[in-house]
Amino acid sequence: MRNDYIDVAYGLMNLNIKFYAPYFFRETLIDGVTYFYKYEDATGVGYLKFPSEWCRVSNIQDGVYRFRIDMSKIKQEIYDMLPTELQQAYDTYHGGGDKDETKWYDNKWYYVEDGVAFTFDPNVIVNGGQAVSPFASVLLDSISLDKAKDNIEIKDNLDTVRILHSKVPVDSNGEPSIPLKHVKLYDELMKARLPEGVKAITTPTNVTNIPLNGAGNSGGYETVGKTLEQVFFDLGAPGAMFGGTTNSANVVKTSIKKDANWIYTNLFPMLESYYNYEISQIKTKSKAKWVIKFIRESNFTLKDDIASYKDQLSFGGSRMDYMAASGMNPEEIISKLEFEQKVLDIDSLMVVKPTSNTISSKNSGNSNGNKNNLNPVKGEVGRPKTDNPTDDTDRLDGGA
Structure with a gap:
């Protein structure tokens, strides 16, 4: 069993969980469902990600989502970059030969044996093998936020616009008293010399003064604020976490715990199922079943989480859980x-230092037991008998 543990532990090390697990998490949050192909050699493990439009989730095997890939969408240009399994599937598809019904569906969908899919939607198979990101609604609210910001820019532009009106003189019949070609020339000369934000018009009629100040959305900034709050609401995070106004730190603390619990109940079981499948492929001498479990802890509450596992040791809890x-x-x-124990013999090197918590005054003295020290209180511990001790003050017996 000890050798089996070592084999499984180093098998997990080759999977490089600390690097790939966060990558799986991020990509799945963005795409809703992700498709990966694992390839392995003597140097380690890597993953090839396929576009979502190529693949469909087909089934669940040992708690792991499996998928099919549409071979009709794979082009000859990427043939050399494909793993051997998919190169053979590509040749079979374009060769027109008989296809194994256990691996092919609808004459073009190939079941990828070493492929794994990740998604947070439990209804992905019912929905035709597709899923959307749990934060998809944020995209719509981000569009609304952009529109609200555009409204503020429109309002600012309207507040700074100024109009100059040049009235063309007319006679008693309402006809311009100067040639129109001169009116056009005057209008062009005026427009050529006006600063930005000032507009000129030339008409023979009166122009009513309509101030544009405040003509835009007067509550533009308030609209942006409310739209931004909606974005945080869809993300499941309060605005207080990012510097918003709050009267209590408990809002932020509770939100962090809620987000961590979402990961514990959605991400961890999915990853554990996948890595348990990978562990089952490791050959061990005893043929015992090994499983992996992620410790439920957060960087924001790390001290309390570790203290919880430490307290369990007093009641027979697992030391491995504490070390993990x-x-x-x-x-x-x-x-x-x-x-540390067998090579360094670290216990003999790191001897516990005597303190008032470990020995009493009757144990005082130097290490070889000689009481004739140059310093009369060298090695003595415990509380002095007086509140104003000196170097030769007697100390109380710590064992009394």
């Missing part, structure tokens, strides 16, 4: 502890 909560990987637990 402290940041140790499975392979670190056995390699680091064995190296």
Whole structure:
């Protein structure tokens, strides 16, 4: 079992969970559903991501989403970049030969054996293998936010516009008393010399003074603020977390715990199912079943989370859970502890120093037991008998 643990621990190390798991999480939040193909060699493990428009979730195997890929959308130009499995599927599709019904659907959808899909939508299979991001509504609110900002710019432009009116003189019949070609020339000369934001008009009629100040959306900034709050609401985060007005830090603290709990109940089970499947592919001598579990802790509440696992040790809790909560990987637990205990013999090197909590005054003296010290209180511990001690003041017996 000990050797099996080492094999499984180093198998997990090759999967590089700390790097790829956050990547899976980010891409799935953006796309709603993501499709990856795992490839592996002697140096480690990598993942090839396929576009969402190529793939469909087909089934669930051992808690892991599997998918099919539309071979009709794969072009010859990317053939050399495909893994061997998909190159063979490409040749089969374009070769026109018989296709295995267990791997092909509708003559073009190929079931990817080493593929894995990630999604937070439990109805993805019912919905034809497609899903949308849980934050898709944020896109609509972000568009509304842009429109609200545009309204503010329109309002600011209207507030700064000024109009100059040049009236053309007319006779008693209402006809211009000067040639129209002269009117046109005057109008062009005036417009050529006006600063930006000032407009000129030339007409023979009267122009009513209509001030444009305040003609735009008077509540433009308020609209932007409310729209921004809606964006935070759709994200599940209060505006107070990003510097908004709040009267209590509990708002932020509660929101952080809620977001962490969302990850614990949605992300972690999905990743655990996938990595448990990968562990099952590791051959061990005892053939015992090994599983992985992510410690439920957050960087924002790390001290309290570690303290919880530490307190459980007093009641027979798992030391491995405590070490994992402290940041140790499975392979670190056995390699680091064995190296410290068996190679360094660290307990003999790091001897506990005597303090008032560990020894009493009757244990005082130097390390070889000689009481004839040059310093009469060297090695003595405990509380002095007087409130104003000196170097030769007697100390109370710590064991009394």
